Amino acid sequence: MNRLILALILLPSTFLIAAQEETIEHDYKGNIIFSWAPLSAMDTYSRIRLGVEIGLSQRVSLSTDIGFNQSKYQRGSYYQNDRSYQVFEVRPELKFYLNDKYRARWYNSVELFYIDVKENLKDDYYYQDRGEIKVSYDAATYTRLKFGAHYKFGISLRMGSRMVFDPFVGIGIRFVEREYIDVEGAISDPEGGDIWDDWLWSEARRYEGNYWGINISAGFRLGIYLSK
Numbered sequence: 001m002n003r004l005i006l007a008l009i010l011l012p013s014t015f016l017i018a019a020q021e022e023t024i025e026h027d028y029k030g031n032i033i034f035s036w037a038p039l040s041a042m043d044t045y046s047r048i049r050l051g052v053e054i055g056l057s058q059r060v061s062l063s064t065d066i067g068f069n070q071s072k073y074q075r076g077s078y079y080q081n082d083r084s085y086q087v088f089e090v091r092p093e094l095k096f097y098l099n100d101k102y103r104a105r106w107y108n109s110v111e112l113f114y115i116d117v118k119e120n121l122k123d124d125y126y127y128q129d130r131g132e133i134k135v136s137y138d139a140a141t142y143t144r145l146k147f148g149a150h151y152k153f154g155i156s157l158r159m160g161s162r163m164v165f166d167p168f169v170g171i172g173i174r175f176v177e178r179e180y181i182d183v184e185g186a187i188s189d190p191e192g193g194d195i196w197d198d199w200l201w202s203e204a205r206r207y208e209g210n211y212w213g214i215n216i217s218a219g220f221r222l223g224i225y226l227s228k
Contacts, residue, residue: 026100026102027058028055028057028058028059028061028097028100029055029056029057029058030054030055031054031055031061031225031226032052032053032054032055032225032226033052033053033063033164033223033224033225033226034050034051034052034223034224034226035050035051035052035053035063035065035164035166035221035222035223035224036048036049036050036051036221036222036223037049037050037051037065037067037219037220037221038220038222039219039220040067040219045069045085045087045117045119046069046087047067047068047069047087047089048067048068048069049065049066049067049089050065050066050067051063051064051065051066051091051221051223052064053095053223058097058100059096059097059098059100060094060095060096060097061094061095061097062092062093062094062095063092063093063095064090064091064092064093065089065090065091065093066088066089066090066091067087067088067089067090067091067115068087068088068089069085069086069087069088084119084120085117085118085119085120086117086118086119087115087116087117088115088116089113089114089115089116090113090114091111091112091113091114092111092112093109093110093111093112093152094109094110094111095107095108095109096108096109097156102158103157103158104155104156104157104158105155105156105158106153106154106155107153107154107155107156108151108152108153109151109152109153109154109168109170110149110150110151110152111149111150111152111170111172111217112147112148112149113146113147113148113149113150113174114145114146114147115144115145115146115147116144116145117142117143117144117145117146118141118142118143118144119141119142119143119205120139120140120141120142121137121139121140121141121142122138122139123137123138123139124136124137124140125137125206126140126142126180126205126206126207126208127194127206127207127208128188128208128209129209130207130209131194131207132190133188133189133190134188134189134194135180135183135186135187135188135189136185136186136187136189137180137183137184137185137186137187138184138185139182139183139184139185140180140181140182140183140184140186141180141181141182142178142179142180142205143178143179143180143181144176144177144178144179144205145176145177146174146175146176146177147174147175148172148173148174148175148215149172149173150170150171150172150215150217151170151171151172152168152169152170152217153168153169153170154166154167154168154169155167155168161225162224162225163222163223163224163225164221164222164223164224164225165220165221165222165223166220166221166222166223167219167220168217168218168219168220168221169217169218170216170217170218171214171215171216171217172214172215172217173212173213173214173215174212174213174214174215175210175211175212175213176210176211176212176213177210178205178207178208178209178210178211179208180208
């Protein structure tokens with residue numbers, strides 16, 4: 001939600017820039033942009049997210065972002081003070097630019113995403129059978145596969161001759177597979193269940209199973225042109 005608020009604040013401020021910009025001739029085909037998504041470092045599962053975008057034509061480009069945290073990482077969280085987890089994600093995206101302006105190029109895009117998370121947990125609990133059974137444990141490994149698609153809207157702002165600021169917002173659908181494996185000291189409590197909402201809360205870690213949900217995407221990239 002913080003990403004969405006930030007992007008909604010940033011996007012309106014670019015209208016004045018776009019309105020004042022005149023269309024100029026510039027060849028975008030073959031241009032390459034290397035990018036970094038800094039807000040991924042502040043995610044619940046913090047990781048580095050880097051990307052590359054290649055211009056296929058004057059108005060169309062293809063990009064791929066990869067996020068990773070290959071080493072186990074200790075960090076404070078909502079759930080416990082120390083966390084040990086691994087993350088890998090990939091996000092291919094096809095962009096359709098709405099203008100040829102040099103400084104401000106609005107775009108629509110379609111993004112696919114795949115995120116693989118593994119987290120080691122201790123002295124916690126989770127819910128089975130869509131929230132009906134509570135399971136307490138001494139230690140376990142939580143795994144999550146999340147994939148889906150977004151429709152996104154954003155603007156690529158040229159800052160000087162090579163730097164790019166790219167804020168965006170998007171909405172889409174996701175499918176999440178969550179499982180607890182290597183569970184030690186498990187104690188089941190059929191009376192300790194909790195209410196579960198498939199669509200609105202499908203990101204909740206404590207619920208084991210497969211769930212569909214609505215997914216919101218918002219943030220920004222910082223990039224650099226390899227060629228002008």
